[in-house]
Amino acid sequence: MKTTIAEVGKHVNESVTIGVWLHNKRSSGKIAFLQLRDGTGFIQGVIVKSVVGEELFEQAKHLNQETSLYVTGEVVEDKRSPLGYELQVSGFEIIQEAHDYPITPKEHGTEFLMDHRHLWLRSKKQHAIMKVRNEIIRATYEFFNDEGFVKIDPPILTGASAEGTTELFHTKYFDEDAYLSQSGQLYLEAAAMALGKVFSFGPTFRAEKSKTRRHLIEFWMIEPEMAFMDHDDSLVIQENYVQHLVQSVLKNCDMELDVLERDKEQLKKIKAPFPRITYDEAIEFLKKEGFDDIDWGDDFGAPHETAIAEAHDQPVFITHFPTEIKAFYMQPDPNNEKVALCADLIAPEGYGEIIGGSERIYDYELMKKRYEEHGLEGPAYEWYLQLREYGSVPHSGFGLGLERTVAWISGTEHIRETIPFPRLLNRLYP
RNA sequence: UCCAGCGUAGCUCAGUGGUAGAGCAGUUGGCUGUUAACCAAUUGGUCGCAGGUUCGAAUCCUGCCGCUGGAGCCA
Incomplete structure (x- = not known):
């Protein structure tokens, strides 16, 4: 049989x-x-x-x-x-019959293994990471379907950038210029006005020359967008979602976590609600910890994030960042115009930021003003402004980086092992 | 782009001015409970590339290429 x-x-x-x-x-x-x-x-x-x-x-x-x-x-x-x-x-x-299989049961260097990624996937540890990745994907669909979200697929070929800050991959669209999507958010905002609660799950592309264990050129992102939900409502969805991912992996990937020698006790501690600290409190905390390389108005670097994460055994929300270091579409705090209604979620154990989210500006005049300030005028944005013209409502959304989340939950040191065929700086093969 | 480190056998590495080495893999033989098995024998080299110093360079110097880690940027 x-x-x-x-x-x-x-x-x-x-x-x-x-x-x-x-x-x-x-x-x-x-x-x-x-x-x-x-x-x-x-x-x-x-x-x-x-x-x-x-x-x-x-x-x-x-x-x-x-x-x-x-x-x-x-x-x-x-x-x-x-x-x-x-x-x-x-x-x-x-x-x-196979002959001279390159990956022998002994140790190998990173370059050699990455050159043989198509074969490396067969090894026990890589097999386990892919199973954890799959479980996180499965649990994502489960969570958002149970919460009444509709999955929406934004385009990958776009005419313009969502945030205008990071480098985009350029390509031709017949006679026009086109760019590979770095975020589906603007399209999801449109979809949220049609379907209420929506989410996307797809690849995104960043042509940044980043070269760290937390960066990929091509990575997958889950982006929910919710009409009639404010910043605080969004944080509750985020922490419940992340908790669900951890619970699902603990429940369905026990053997894989053993293969990966993941400390399961760390994961069992993860329980919503997660601690929230404001940007101001984070700066104060870092100063007290002896960081003298950061002041109000600066964005956090990797060592700062790690220091904040290490002070907690839960993921931590850092909220209310200064408006000027965040994206143009974020809603300013009505109590303090200098900060935005936004939050980053920092994973424990030094795995870095896994979620960035915010309440979006829904006032037409304010959004138009932000466009002008950022020099983002152009036909590609007309439709986005129209969303604020025809029955605009408060809404919030966030983006979760799949590979960073897989790295954290599976306890994988480098993000390149959490995607089957990583696209890295200097690596397009295999 | 910047900073640091590395590049020697198929793989992981030692060798820092005087004959090119080890472990593993491969091959041959041995072994009835192995867990990256073990034991014995054996094959295997453009010392990243180019130039320079020297009687002599894997080793010292210069340039280039590649890789790794980190920074910035971000998920």
């Missing part, structure tokens, strides 16, 4: 056939151990000379790493196995 490694628990003491790749092997004179994987998991096949005969045993001893084969054998429970089961091999059929 054909099955998968994930399903062997249902076939104890039965003979099954599984399509697998040989991950590693160890052999002695009369017994060999085959480390097998099939995409759903890893299992050890035990092959004994006296059971399978000399010819098959000799063949098994000479199987190369990553050779593909159909293995047949009896599923047996075994306490020595991390999975709890082993396969007592009775026979196998080689599909294709």
Whole structure:
């Protein structure tokens, strides 16, 4: 009977056939151990000379790493196995023999592994990270569907930038100039006026020459946008969403977190509501901690974010940033025009900012004034201003960076391992 | 773009002026419970590239290329 490694628990003491790749092997004179994987998991096949005969045993001893084969054998429970089961091999059929697989079961450097990313994905740790990523994606759809959001897909080819600050990838759109989307937000605001609560989930592109463990050139973002919701309403959605992601991974990726040696106790502590501190309080805190390289009006650098995160064992909202260091569309605080109704969510353990969000300006005159101040006039913005002309309402939204969130929850040091094929500065291959 | 470090066997690295090395992988043999198995033998080199100093350069100097980490910017 054909099955998968994930399903062997249902076939104890039965003979099954599984399509697998040989991950590693160890052999002695009369017994060999085959480390097998099939995409759903890893299992050890035990092959004994006296059971399978000399010819098959000799063949098994000479199987190369990553050779593909159909293995047949009896599923047996075994306490020595991390999975709890082993396969007592009775026979196998080689599909294709592999030769000189580059990624040996020893240590390798980053450049070598990244050059072989198409093969590196087969390894245990990368497999586990991709499963955690998938769980976060699944839980995202679950959360927003349960909360009554409608998924909206904004365009990837756009005529202009959302924020006008960061570098955009330029391309041609027949005879016109076009840019790859760096955010779907403006389009989501339009959609929120049509459908109330919406979210997008898609790739975004930043042509920044960033070269750190927290940056990708192409990354995936979840961007909810909610009509009739103010800044505080939005923070509640954000913390419930992030809590749901952590809970879902703890519940459905226990084995993967073990493979990744993630400290699960840190994740179990994550409970909404999350602490909120204002930008003013954050500056004061940093001064007290001995940072003399930051003053009111400066944006935080990575060391500042880490210092604030380390003071808490929960994600932390930093709210009310100065208007001038934030995007043009953010609603000024009615109690203090110098700061905006916005928040960044900083992940614990030094993983950095995972969410940026704000209440949006909905007054037509103020939005028009901001456009002029930022020199953003042009036909591409006309439709965005019209949203403030025809039944404008208060609304808020935020963007969560998928890969940074995967890095934090899975405990992965560098963001490049949290996306199947990372696009980095100097890396477009494979 | 700036700052720092690195570049030697398929991989990970040692070698800092005098014959090019180790571990792993590969190959051959041994071993009935291995967990990156172990033991023995063995194959494997444009020392990133170009120029310079020197009797002699992997080693010292200059330039270039590539990579890694960080900064700025941001999710």
